[in-house]
Amino acid sequence: MSREPLEQIFLKTVRVSGLVCLCLVVAFPFYWMILSSFRPLERMLLAPAHLLPDLGQLDLHAYKSVLLEHGFLKTLFNSAYVSLFTVLLTLALATFGGYAVARLRFRGREAMALSVLVIYMFPAIVLVVPLYVLFSLMGLRDSLHVLILVYLAQTLPVSLYMLDNYFRSLPVEIESAGLVDGCTRFGVIWRIVIPLSVPALASVALYAFMIAWNEFLFAFMFLDTPGKFTLSRGVFQMADSVHLSKQLVMAASVIITLPVIVLFLVAERQLVKGLTAGALKG
């Protein structure tokens, strides 16, 4: 047999088995998280390596306990609040900002487009201590609204970049027609640009939601009052108390993971397109 078909067969085998292995390694922790959240500690101790779900005896007490005790509902509400406002503010600021960079002529426009990505490179760990000092001095640190602003600053660079790119790809003629017909710029944005940009706006919203919902470092450093904890902070606190069972921690993990994964699977294609478009020219 010549080299070509031999290599073909070899590569196909490697590809299929590799993909199966990779999927298993990726999926297993999530599977185990869900499974353990339904399995009481006694059974976990008896047979920790039991890989199959015991469908006959799903134990829901961990979910009940997590949702009703430990102030978890308040935490859930805080996270929803922070995420919602991060998303709304990101959308508003990035839409106007992105539109200005994409369509309006002003000095420093190119520099602006570039600096957006440079700023993105400043990492949270460098920002967190100075911001901690700043907000402590102002007496504002332990606040969800400050957290929203911090997250907004984290989401804006990439969101501006994504929307700038997207707006540039829209045909400018429709907007010109709108302007000639007597629309103001804001009218054009509201009636023409936004309806045309729903996919891009959806991916920006998802991106901002993921950051706000998942963020740990700032929430961990800034929030002191348990009543203000977001999910990451609250679940960390829960897991830190030694007497808490693994089942509870896993149930809490499932609850905080579920919304992101569901939203992501719904909108994944859009987000991927938005994030990778433009970054790959050349």
Next chain:
Amino acid sequence: MGEGDKRFHDREAGLAFRMLAPAVFTVLILVLFPVVWNVWLSLKPVALGDLRDPDLLRFDLTLINFVKVLTARDFGRVLATTLVYTVSGSGLSLLLGLMAALMVHGSFPGRALVRGLLISPYVAPVVAVTFVWGFILDPQLGIVNWLGMEHGWLNRPIPFLSQRWFESSILGVRFSIPLALVSVILFEGWRYFPFAFLFILARLQAVPEDLYRAAAVDGASPLQRFRHVTLPQLAPVLLALFLFRFIWTINKFDDVFLLTRGQSGTEVLAIRVYEYAFGEFDIGASSATAMVLFGIVALFLLLMFRATKTRTPD
């Protein structure tokens, strides 16, 4: 430019300013200002206790924080840990991402589902995934150790995330692995390969089909086509991804902190920034450590640009 034109331009510039101002001010105050203030703090002897001190704004700059940070007895070790963690973590996530992209590229049933699944480690909350891995690797309750004991592969459970060195021998050659550090690096590969995967996959789909056909006509086998067509096409993306991942990994705090609290030989510079500020209440030293981190990133970027520049002529 006519008078009317100029007025139109001024109006447009004014409008652009108003539209951009909220975003720009947010970023200025919450990103650029802290960066600058971090430089200031790193040059001041500030403890967490004297934040309200008016001295905070006095112009009595000193290098004492940098001296403290750089001459700390274990600074060399922390630096080495940071570099090993960063380079291997970035490299592993890139390698896994490349493999995943090559395997998912092309069509097969259930491809969209597989792609969605493969991205999930990257989008799930870091708190949840670090907890579940901590649970899986737990010496008492973890499934890995249970399976290992039950089947007699292990004599005693391995504390993957809480033991600094793991002694072992293969064929009589004794060696030791930095166990917790390796576990953290593997986690890093697991969690961040989707990022590389997405970008490489998008780039793969943009490689012109003609190139492969031409190479096939010239008698190149699949592996040769990968080596001489795919890889060169991917090189710029791989380089850019390594750059991004390096910068993000070296600055990563959450993952290491949540997995090991920076114990057992996993103390990296990002953990140090936190330890100085909230363990020792020394804001000055913490900021100075952040500056060191910044310096390493700047140096790395410089080296990368130099390396790519000298290689472009051919």
